[in-house]
Amino acid sequence: MGKELVVKKNTLPIPALSDTDGLDSYIRFANSIPMLTEAEEKELAERLRYQQDIDAAQALIMAHLRFVIKVARGFSGYGLPITDLIQEGNIGLMKAVRRFDPEVGVRLVSFAVHWIKAEMHEYILKNWRIVKIATTKSQRKLFFNLRSSKKRFGWLNEEEIQDVAKELGVQPETVVEMEKRMNAYDMAFDAPIEEGDDAKAYHPSLYLEDQSRNPEALVEDDDFEQKTQIKLQEAIDELDERSRDIILSRWFSDEKATLHDLAAKYQISAERVRQLEESAMGRLKSSVAHL
Known part of the structure; x- marks a missing residue:
């Protein structure tokens, strides 16, 4: 029995993603790795599943790094570093490789897309806002689908709200509430006051009272x-x-x-x-x- 595959961050010998130059080097590195044929992929997957071959697992992961980059680019509109999205997606890829069954008859890329997107979704929801806007499974589904709809419509009018609610199977009030959360912006609680007689400050620490004390x-x-x-x-x-x-x-x-x-x-x-x-x-x- 070989070693058990353990999913950890930063375990692969790949270029760092800490800056733009690192990202460019990483993308070049990922694209330089040859893609696997169906037969090669099946052989590696069988070695991993039946022999716990860690080298086979690494080969499967490395060959699909370019796919993680492609998925990460699709989530670039959330204002989060694409390097972080790629790192989270790589964790999802490693989880998928660990669970992949070569006997099912599908390619790894089709199986892994769910795990890759799941890790990216979780990262986005944790970091897109200081105040979390989606905590339940239904709210998360609404968040990503509504954001996709807003790319087409911008601010939603009443008819569009009804259409989105019908399409996603939720109440119109739920769509309106989620849209409000998505369009809110973060503000520092006690931002420094600018100097000058005409300077105005509106940060919350100036007008929110602590009634408890x-x-x-x-x-x-x-x-x-x-x-x-x-x-x-x-x-x-x-x-x-x-x-x-x-x-x-x-x-x-x-x-x-x-x-x-x-x-x-x-x-x-x-x-x-x-x-x-x-x-x-x-x-x-x-x-x-x-x-």
Whole structure:
């Protein structure tokens, strides 16, 4: 049994993708690798699947690097570095090679396209916006299909919204909401203020209030809590001795007593204990509610 194929980033001896020159070198390198014939591909895939031949896996991956570049160019309109898209696509290619079955009768490129695009989709959704615009499977499908539609239409009018909703099988309101998210832009929360008398700044830190740390609200909350505790204690003290013991044993003790425990203690039924507890709780709630 040979070594197991493990998918990792940056494991292939290929040129770096860190800059433009690196990208050009990478593309030339990928295009210089001969494409495999169907027979060659099947032989390599069989060696990988049945003999765990890592060299065969590498040969399959290297021969399809050019296809990853082609797919990555199709996603270039999202404003993300194509080098990053290629790297993510290569991860998808490696996953596809690991799962490819030569006995199915399809070429690797047809099988791998799903895995390559899936990795690129995930990368785009994670990085296209600081605030994630699509989290569910249906939202992701709508995101990519709607972006494709907007390339044809631009801003959608009411008729186009209805057409897109019908085509994608979603509600028109869902299309409108996704379009709003897609056309929103990211803004720094506390961007530096430009110097000059006429300079204006509109970043969120200047107009968004943090109500959670409002001193007035904190004092009011603390005062209300103290009054509630005092009122609750007074209400408990006003209960008869048995009802008070039931409430304290059932709600305020570290080791809470059961209905049967209290029934045995007072030699009454568990149902009677429950009735006393319910009556006492009603009086406590009524006392606290009048604050």
